[in-house]
Amino acid sequence: MTTRLIDESLFENGEPHGGDGPRLLGARCSGCGTVVFPRQDSCPRCPDGVMSARVLPVSGRVWSWTLQAFPPKPPYRPPAGGHRPYHVGYVDLGEVLVEARLVVPRAEIRIGLPVRLTTVPAYRDEDGTEVVTFAFRPERDGER
Template sequence: MTTRLIDESLFDGADPPRLVGARCTGCRTVVFPRQDSCPRCSDGAMAAHVLPDSGEIWSWTVQAFPPREPYRPPAEGHRPYALGYVDLGEVLVEARLDIARRRIRIGLPVRLTTIPAYLDEDGTQVLTYAFGCDAEDEG
């Protein structure tokens, strides 16, 4: 099956992919996703900044109802999923959590991964970013 990333601009092009945010050249604030101006100082230019591939869960919830567009439910329909903020040190990233709900806790170490988001019209499996953990870290 052919796969592609949901939005190439979110990633660095490496294998495995890493998320790319932006860092202000003035005040050093880091954001994700990238943006053209700094939300803190509005003075510096924003430069691409590859984010760490691991962090810890800062907060989380369950997305029980389908989000608004551009969300595309999988072929079998929307199923509730875990969603959280992951603390990567310089920035909090909102992401799907690829972890059994009973195992999720604030402070749990997690690592960047990709998971299926939906099938494109041509049968391509579209992948999105998520954070998961090793089985030994889930306990």
């Protein structure tokens, strides 16, 4: 089966899986140190800095979350069988909050939960290619 990223610019080297798994790529301002995700060309906080690529940590903590019970607006594409509710929230990676899908069972999800970056299927293209996106799952003790 063929797989592709939903957006190559979100990942380090445009790949979802490196030697230690996926890594998200943000940007950092040289003037004030603000870190953003996804990358952007100008700083949202100051006019003086130059934005440079910044590989983000793979582990963080759930900062806030909710249940996405209804299908989002386009360009969202529901999976085969239709939309199924899923958790979405903000993950605190220390330097930046990242909005992401949370692949966490309802019984486990909570603010402060340690999570780790992963990839999940988003949808299938018309040609059968599986399109994957980033998400966070519970981090287990001793995991690197």
